[in-house]
Amino acid sequence: MDVIFRTKKLRKCYLDSQFAIRTWGDKVARNYIQRIDIIQETRSLNELCQLPGLNFHPLKGKREGQYAVSLTGFWRLIFTLHGEQLEIVQIEEVSKHYGD
DSSP: OEEEESSHHHHHHHHOHHHHHHHHOHHHHHHHHHHHHHHHHOOOHHHHHHSTTSOOEEOOGGGTTEEEEESSSSEEEEEEEESTTSSEEEEEEEEETTOO
16 A cells, blocks of 8 residues: 655655654654554555554544544544555644644
8 A cells, every 4th residue: 555645744754753753742753653654554444443542533524534543642643545445545634633
């Protein structure tokens, strides 16, 4: 499966852990890279749903068609899928779900 990034910054954060740490802090950065690695290895939505601790879920409202996995308590990784079997995943953003 291919992973693409909506922005150059998201890609750089994945490729450069020190840049990710400066951007979001240590725990979010480590989990961001780890979650993308997990997504790359996953073959289907069903398999992703079954992995413990990710809190994988589809989003609703204005974000319908996007999915999220937890990074930390309030932080999540948001992505979209292209193809039925996770052929391409586009990383959309890292967001603090409930604000400050």
